[in-house]
Amino acid sequence: MSQAKTRPVVSLSTLELDRWEQGTLYESADISFGKQMGLKGLGISYNEVPAGKSSCPFHNHHVEEELFIILEGEGTYRFGDERLPFKAGDVLGAPTGGRETAHQIINTGATVLEYLGVANNAETEVCEYPDSGKFQVSSRIDANRRLRHCGREGQNHLEYWDGEPGA
Incomplete structure (x- = not known):
């Protein structure tokens, strides 16, 4: 089975963005492109968020750390x-932890917000969403x-x- 050729150089201007919208607060055009560069343990995404919107809910990670570079x-x-x-020009950090490290980027400016998101790619992750009281557990099955x-x-x-035979 052949593997897709990796590109050690990626131009942000040529990336094909996935555009989406959810409700009244969430909207983004973004793409993760670390795999294109051959990165396995490091994830990177490019994000464009319209004025008045956010690309994700307020959340915290138990395993993955994130870094955001505002372009x-x-x-x-x-x-x-x-x-x-x-x-x-600012750089935002999001270390692991509880509610004290929960984070959300909100475009409160008048123009499109552009930033890079960088994170370590954990095989297993737990995220909490303090505003809604939810949690999400995920585990990578394959690439x-x-x-x-x-x-x-x-x-x-x-x-x-629950449901186990003989229990």
């Missing part, structure tokens, strides 16, 4: 209990698939032995 625009970095202004479960603690939760 164009400005906004507010919601981090823990703080709301911090940022602008082009193109993840096993995911999203829920709320105490809801739709099965006991460990």
Whole structure:
């Protein structure tokens, strides 16, 4: 089986972005391109977020650390209990942890916000979403698939032995 040729140099201007929208707050045009460069342990994405929107809910990671490099625009970095202004040229960090490291990038500027997102690619991850009380657990099955479960603690939760023969 042949492997796709990797490109050690990628031009942001030639990337084909995936455009999507969810509800009234979330909208983005983005693409992950680390695999194109042959990166296995490091993920990188390019993101364009319109004014007044965010590309993801407020969340924190238990395993993956993230770094955001602001290329164009400005906004507010919601981090823990703080709301911090940022602008082009700033770098935002999102270490692992609990609610104190929960984060969300919101474009509060008047133009499109452009940034790079960089993260270590964990095989297994747990994310929490403090605003909605949800959590998500995921595990990489192969290069193109993840096993995911999203829920709320105490809801739709099965006991460990539930349904097991002879238990």
